[in-house]
Amino acid sequence: MGNSIWQNMQQKGYSRRDFLQFCATAATVAGFGKSGVAQVVSAFEKKEKPAVVWMHFQECTCCSESFIRASHPIVADALLDVLSLNYTETLMAPSGFQAEKSLSDTLKNNKGKYIVLVEGAVPTKDDGVYCMIGGKTAESILQTVAADAAAIVAWGSCASNGCVQAAKPNPTGATPIYKLVDKPVINVPGCPPIADVMMAVVTHLLVVGQVPALDSQGRPKEFYGRRVHDTCYRRANYDAGLFVESWDDDGARKGYCLYKMGCKGPVTYNACSVVKWNEGTSYPIQSGHNCIGCSEAGFWDNGPFYQHLASFPGFGVESTADTVGTVVGVATLAGVAAHVVATNVRKRKVIAEVHAEDQKES
Amino acid sequence: MSTPGIGVKDVFTANGSAPVEYRRIYVWELPVRAYHWINAIALVALCVTGYLIGAPIRLFNAPEAYEQYWFGWVRFIHFAAAYVYVFNFLARLYWGFVGNKYARWSAFFPLKKSQRQEIVDVIKADVLETKMHGPISTGHNALAGLIYFGTFLAFVFQTITGFALYSSMSSSWLPRMFTWIVPLMGGEFAVRFWHHLFLWFFVTFIIVHIYLAFYHDYIEGRGTVSSIIGGWKFDRENRGK
Numbered sequence: 023m024g025n026s027i028w029q030n031m032q033q034k035g036y037s038r039r040d041f042l043q044f045c046a047t048a049a050t051v052a053g054f055g056k057s058g059v060a061q062v063v064s065a066f067e068k069k070e071k072p073a074v075v076w077m078h079f080q081e082c083t084c085c086s087e088s089f090i091r092a093s094h095p096i097v098a099d100a101l102l103d104v105l106s107l108n109y110t111e112t113l114m115a116p117s118g119f120q121a122e123k124s125l126s127d128t129l130k131n132n133k134g135k136y137i138v139l140v141e142g143a144v145p146t147k148d149d150g151v152y153c154m155i156g157g158k159t160a161e162s163i164l165q166t167v168a169a170d171a172a173a174i175v176a177w178g179s180c181a182s183n184g185c186v187q188a189a190k191p192n193p194t195g196a197t198p199i200y201k202l203v204d205k206p207v208i209n210v211p212g213c214p215p216i217a218d219v220m221m222a223v224v225t226h227l228l229v230v231g232q233v234p235a236l237d238s239q240g241r242p243k244e245f246y247g248r249r250v251h252d253t254c255y256r257r258a259n260y261d262a263g264l265f266v267e268s269w270d271d272d273g274a275r276k277g278y279c280l281y282k283m284g285c286k287g288p289v290t291y292n293a294c295s296v297v298k299w300n301e302g303t304s305y306p307i308q309s310g311h312n313c314i315g316c317s318e319a320g321f322w323d324n325g326p327f328y329q330h331l332a333s334f335p336g337f338g339v340e341s342t343a344d345t346v347g348t349v350v351g352v353a354t355l356a357g358v359a360a361h362v363v364a365t366n367v368r369k370r371k372v373i374a375e376v377h378a379e380d381q382k383e384s
Numbered sequence: 385m386s387t388p389g390i391g392v393k394d395v396f397t398a399n400g401s402a403p404v405e406y407r408r409i410y411v412w413e414l415p416v417r418a419y420h421w422i423n424a425i426a427l428v429a430l431c432v433t434g435y436l437i438g439a440p441i442r443l444f445n446a447p448e449a450y451e452q453y454w455f456g457w458v459r460f461i462h463f464a465a466a467y468v469y470v471f472n473f474l475a476r477l478y479w480g481f482v483g484n485k486y487a488r489w490s491a492f493f494p495l496k497k498s499q500r501q502e503i504v505d506v507i508k509a510d511v512l513e514t515k516m517h518g519p520i521s522t523g524h525n526a527l528a529g530l531i532y533f534g535t536f537l538a539f540v541f542q543t544i545t546g547f548a549l550y551s552s553m554s555s556s557w558l559p560r561m562f563t564w565i566v567p568l569m570g571g572e573f574a575v576r577f578w579h580h581l582f583l584w585f586f587v588t589f590i591i592v593h594i595y596l597a598f599y600h601d602y603i604e605g606r607g608t609v610s611s612i613i614g615g616w617k618f619d620r621e622n623r624g625k
């Protein structure tokens with residue numbers, strides 16, 4: 023350790039040109055623009071590369087999978103190399119005691135300077151037995167690594183909001199990271215998050231050495247400040263009221279809006295429609311599928327992906343608030359109709375009574 | 385009595401015999417009536433457009449998006465009606481402090497025993513169609529007042545969730561003040577769900593309300609329906625104080 027990123031890249035055989043390219047991409051991705059390239063170059067040349075530990079708890083590794091597909095191959099490659107990734111269960115060479123030692127050494131030697139990236143939620147039920155590594159619970163490991171961390175990043179929906187593990191009835195008590203540590207956490211939700219967004223967050227931490235601007239839910243504003251719907255290229259069809267009605271209709275072929283197919287774009291904050299996926303190739307809606315809201319808390323419980331509204335509990339799978347509302351509305355109308363009939367049946371008697379009373383009074 | 389009661393002697397000759405004396409009472413002042421009808425129109429517009437936003441029908445099908453904008457207009461009407469409805473509602477809240485005794489907040493809460501008795505009476509009259517004993521309030525009856533108060537709470541809820549949803553699509557100051565509602569309710573999906581669910585409260589209220597206005601017009605026999613248009617109700621002499 024002690025090397026800068028540039029030194030490290032040289033050792034790996036990258037040219038100066040590759041390095042500058044990498045810096046330019048990193049600057050763009052992190053949102054510094056052209057003017058920031060010099061800043062990035064100097065940071066990567068001089069700054070000692072920070073130690074990074076990447077923790078895996080209750081997760082499926084889709085975040086890691088996404089990360090290694092960042093758009094610029096050099097960036098992905100280099101970042102994995104350049105980060106002193108001192109501990110990550112899925113990618114590291116050591117195993118067993120060696121792995122544990124590598125973790126504890128990193129924490130000891132880089133007190134207050136290392137970065138913690140967390141993938142996965144942490145189970146809290148039954149003393150946390152549902153996720154144990156090396157005989158320790160995920161929660162106790164998290165507390166240990168978080169104690170002296172310079173920054174904590176929660177990768178993906180699992181770490182940011184619990185994702186599928188926390189879906190009802192949440193049998194393991196899966197809990198997002200920010201609820202367990204008393205430090206600010208950078209939430210990067212998504213299932214998985216977009217590779218370039220992950221890259222940008224890491225780059226930001228490395229280059230500026232600071233946490234990027236976050237919104238009230240701890241998400242980087244730059245990428246989670248807008249709804250998928252706001253920049254969706256099908257938006258014109260939405261405003262025009264041109265909707266896909268079924269997956270194989272003419273509208274689907276013409277690329278109409280997927281709103282009626284249950285698109286969650288209007289309620290989902292993510293950068294998919296801008297940054298896109300796989301080197302900017304496409305994103306779900308562009309490929310013809312509705313957004314399922316994967317970066318929103320509780321999206322698994324907001325039930326069927328192909329329905330605009332969630333199912334209404336207790337009324338069968340397909341029924342929504344509208345089904346219930348219609349039943350209530352019709353029942354009310356029926357009640358009113360019955361009342362009209364009853365009133366009219368009794369009409370003569372009531373009118374006669376009132377007249378009799380009037381006469382008595384006067 | 386502070387309300388102007390004009391001592392007109394209307395002659396009621398029901399059976400062609402004995403006259404009964406009625407007094408006119410100015411119950412709903414102009415601001416209350418204006419509020420009522422602006423609110424009714426805005427709410428119907430909100431319910432219809434809101435339903436369409438949730439479940440758009442296949443209205444027109446131009447081949448290309450640039451040729452039409454109907455869904456955009458539906459949403460525009462929803463937002464425009466929302467502003468009318470909210471400021472109209474705020475005006476009514478204010479009038480509850482300065483209006484006549486029938487419009488005041490005290491008419492909305494059953495604080496007195498007689499009011500609670502009236503609630504039981506009205507429920508019996510409405511549901512079991514029994515005869516009401518004793519005089520019924522001249523303004524809102526005690527049950528109606530309480531239900532209107534519940535409705536006002538629903539108005540507040542729908543306003544809050546509506547503006548919270550609107551805050552993600554508008555940069556003006558009023559919706560901006562509601563941004564914090566979204567995380568509080570667990571995300572925009574949840575806000576939308578509740579906002580949508582409450583649509584059905586309003587639909588149910590409107591059905592029952594309009595019917596009961598007509599029904600009470602009939603059983604009370606003193607111009608309930610016309611009162612919300614012209615402001616006057618009728619009371620027998622020495623009654624309804």
Ligand code: HEM
Pocket residue numbers: 416419420423424425427428476487523524525528529532535590593594597598608609611612
């Ligand atoms: C369509 C939606 C409607 C809504 C949302 C609505 C709502 C309301 C509300 C909130 C009040 C309380 C007024 C206040 O104290 O400020 C009220 C009173 C009243 N409304 Fe409506 N209204 C609607 C339609 C109608 C219609 C169509 C009629 C008549 C045919 C009607 C007749 C009345 C009457 C007579 C009162 C006074 C009730 C009383 O004596 O207690 N309303 N309405």
Ligand code: HEM
Pocket residue numbers: 288331427430431433434435437438439459462463466467469470539542543545546547549550551576579580581582583586
């Ligand atoms: C009080 C009566 C109201 C009713 C019955 C009503 C009803 C509805 C319904 C059913 C939806 C569709 C929700 C969905 O399934 O996606 C909706 C959407 C919406 N409403 Fe309301 N609403 C009311 C008042 C308001 C108010 C006061 C506002 C404030 C601005 C508002 C703002 C919105 C917004 C922003 C949307 C989302 C529109 C979109 O998707 O672009 N609503 N409303």
Ligand code: SF4
Pocket residue numbers: 250251252254255256257258260278279280281285286287288307313
């Ligand atoms: S496809 Fe989805 S995100 Fe795109 S405009 Fe339609 S509703 Fe919005």
Ligand code: SF4
Pocket residue numbers: 212213250290291292294305306307312313314315316317
């Ligand atoms: S389009 Fe929606 S569901 Fe798909 S990845 Fe983006 S946020 Fe997740």
